[in-house]
Amino acid sequence: MGGGLNRTRAVAANTFRESVRERVLYNLVFFAILMTLAGLLLGQLSVRQDEKILKDIGLGAMDLFGTVIAVFIGTGLVSKEIERRSLYPLLAKPLSRGEFFLGKFAGLGFTLLVNLAVMLLGLLLTLIATGRRPDAGLLTAVYPIFLGLLLTVAFAMLFSTLTTATLAVVLTVGVVLVGRFADVIRGMREVAPGVPQPIVNALFAIVPNFANFDFKSRVAYGEVVSAGVLGWVTLYAAAWTLIVLGLGLASFRARDFR
Amino acid sequence: MVQPEVGPAVGGASREPALVTKGLSKSYRTGHIIQGRRPALVDLDLEVRRGEILGYVGPNGSGKTTTLKLLTGLLRPDRGEAWVLGEPLASRAWRFRAGYLPEHPYLYDYLTPLEYLDYAGRLFGLARDKRRQRSRELLALVGLERSATLPMRRFSKGMLQRAGLAQALVNDPELLILDEPMSGLDPIGRRLVRDLILRQRQAGKTVLFSTHILSDAETLSDRVAVLRAGRLLKVGALGELLRLDVTHLEVLAAGVEPGAPGLEGLRAERVGDRLRLEVEEGSLGRVVTAIETAGGRVLGVQPVRRTLEDYFFEEMGGAPAGAAARGAGAWGEG
Numbered sequence: 001m002g003g004g005l006n007r008t009r010a011v012a013a014n015t016f017r018e019s020v021r022e023r024v025l026y027n028l029v030f031f032a033i034l035m036t037l038a039g040l041l042l043g044q045l046s047v048r049q050d051e052k053i054l055k056d057i058g059l060g061a062m063d064l065f066g067t068v069i070a071v072f073i074g075t076g077l078v079s080k081e082i083e084r085r086s087l088y089p090l091l092a093k094p095l096s097r098g099e100f101f102l103g104k105f106a107g108l109g110f111t112l113l114v115n116l117a118v119m120l121l122g123l124l125l126t127l128i129a130t131g132r133r134p135d136a137g138l139l140t141a142v143y144p145i146f147l148g149l150l151l152t153v154a155f156a157m158l159f160s161t162l163t164t165a166t167l168a169v170v171l172t173v174g175v176v177l178v179g180r181f182a183d184v185i186r187g188m189r190e191v192a193p194g195v196p197q198p199i200v201n202a203l204f205a206i207v208p209n210f211a212n213f214d215f216k217s218r219v220a221y222g223e224v225v226s227a228g229v230l231g232w233v234t235l236y237a238a239a240w241t242l243i244v245l246g247l248g249l250a251s252f253r254a255r256d257f258r
Numbered sequence: 259m260v261q262p263e264v265g266p267a268v269g270g271a272s273r274e275p276a277l278v279t280k281g282l283s284k285s286y287r288t289g290h291i292i293q294g295r296r297p298a299l300v301d302l303d304l305e306v307r308r309g310e311i312l313g314y315v316g317p318n319g320s321g322k323t324t325t326l327k328l329l330t331g332l333l334r335p336d337r338g339e340a341w342v343l344g345e346p347l348a349s350r351a352w353r354f355r356a357g358y359l360p361e362h363p364y365l366y367d368y369l370t371p372l373e374y375l376d377y378a379g380r381l382f383g384l385a386r387d388k389r390r391q392r393s394r395e396l397l398a399l400v401g402l403e404r405s406a407t408l409p410m411r412r413f414s415k416g417m418l419q420r421a422g423l424a425q426a427l428v429n430d431p432e433l434l435i436l437d438e439p440m441s442g443l444d445p446i447g448r449r450l451v452r453d454l455i456l457r458q459r460q461a462g463k464t465v466l467f468s469t470h471i472l473s474d475a476e477t478l479s480d481r482v483a484v485l486r487a488g489r490l491l492k493v494g495a496l497g498e499l500l501r502l503d504v505t506h507l508e509v510l511a512a513g514v515e516p517g518a519p520g521l522e523g524l525r526a527e528r529v530g531d532r533l534r535l536e537v538e539e540g541s542l543g544r545v546v547t548a549i550e551t552a553g554g555r556v557l558g559v560q561p562v563r564r565t566l567e568d569y570f571f572e573e574m575g576g577a578p579a580g581a582a583a584r585g586a587g588a589w590g591e592g
Binding site: 003006007010014017018021022084085086088089090091092093094095096256257258 | 286327330331332333334350353354356357358359360362363364365366368369373377378380381382383422425426429435
């Protein structure tokens with residue numbers, strides 16, 4: 001058991017190192033530039049207004065940059081290893097496919113966590129630099145963003161075990177986009193009354209509702225997100241992530257590496 | 259499931275085979291719309307003995323890589339069983355005691371070989387100090403100590419092959435499974451890998467390596483297994499397979515013409531101003547006398563043995579031009 005955990009950690013550490021060396025965290029530079037520009041440009045607005053806009057921009061950028069990394073790196077995590085055959089010598093070692101798969105997931109998850117943490121720090125520093133108080137409430141928006149990104153990585157990995165890297169990107173982006181507009185699907189009958197309710201229900205059920213992870217505007221406006229809500233979001237994310245990751249793992253386990 | 263028989267230890271060495279396969283088979287799906295299956299390996303019964311080097315030879319597409327991938331878990335067999343180091347194939351336990359080098363290893367561009375070996379060592383649960391020490395030793399062994407801290411994206415194909423070999427040895431394995439280990443190497447690299455494989459045997463390790471370069475199999479192997487179209491043709495010691503007796507002698511002479519008195523009927527080939535003659539062992543004295551009588555000189559006499567290449571082509575149903583005329587040891591790299 002301990003050995004399995006150590007092997008999974010070894011794969012995760014290597015995945016993190018890969019992300020750093022492949023300059024994945026360069027997006028932080030763009031984020032820093034964005035925050036600096038936002039801070040400078042918004043100085044002319046009223047204090048209340050620019051604080052909200054600054055938080056909105058910061059949280060939005062965290063979500064966007066994180067999603068781009070989760071989709072593009074997530075789909076390449078396994079498919080690149082298969083394509084380049086770099087996983088062959090690893091899987092011949094006492095490393096199970098499950099340990100490899102989960103290690104990859106954990107490694108990218110950690111990369112995204114570091115990425116979000118640095119961006120959050122950047123946002124807080126920008127707030128301080130422009131004379132505002134750092135707001136710990138931002139964490140209640142960043143945490144659900146992180147959960148959503150983990151689910152995105154799980155989808156990216158699932159699709160990359162089933163199809164090519166390019167198609168996996170398309171499918172993952174599709175799921176994320178549809179998931180962000182899941183409430184529109186639920187209300188589909190209002191705009192298209194002809195659509196049978198079972199189809200609407202099925203569509204709503206097979207796509208996770210990514211809007212559940214979006215607390216950006218509420219937090220930017222200073223609303224408090226309760227621990228109960230965050231707990232529910234955690235359970236929702238955990239259930240979906242476990243299911244999708246489980247499907248990905250089953251597909252990866254069944255694969256032949258020709 | 260029947261376990262392979264474990265024989266009594268002889269001279270301190272266990273006779274338990276390092277690897278046994280029974281009826282191991284694999285086919286690949288073909289076509290997208292109308293699907294069929296193409297057999298890649300059919301009912302492989304193979305035994306690799308402890309402490310031996312077994313060369314696994316066959317032309318491209320004969321099923322060598324498929325076999326090694328089945329053994330290392332990269333492919334799932336359709337049917338059949340295998341035991342590695344006394345453990346069932348599906349067991350994880352034997353993997354702690356085995357090493358594998360895939361064909362054309364593609365390692366991680368962004369890692370240095372030192373980091374890569376450390377990563378491989380972690381997967382075996384080696385302690386940090388042990389990993390560090392072992393990595394340094396292995397890089398020296400494969401001649402990469404000067405490139406230890408270079409990212410592998412800068413490596414040539416040969417250097418990658420060496421790094422791949424080092425990772426296969428990181429756990430000091432009892433069994434080494436090598437897929438075309440000499441592929442892509444320059445002559446120095448080939449020599450290094452050959453020496454390394456021979457050193458493994460000296461240390462009592464078992465090596466199973468695939469190759470389509472017959473001279474490598476001939477130089478290194480205690481036994482060879484010949485594969486064709488997914489079926490095992492024959493397994494045996496090289497001596498048994500090749501019948502290593504001298505088949506004839508090759509006499510190199512100068513200053514004599516073909517068909518000179520006493521040389522009639524002999525197979526002769528001009529090599530510049532020299533003549534190469536194929537001579538039966540019993541008639542060597544008579545032929546040497548005939549050459550000297552005709553005013554010529556004997557420059558050399560070389561025994562000619564049947565080579566693995568000769569055997570291979572006979573089994574494959576065709577002989578390469580001039581194969582029989584080549585002397586032992588004067589064989590191309592295939």
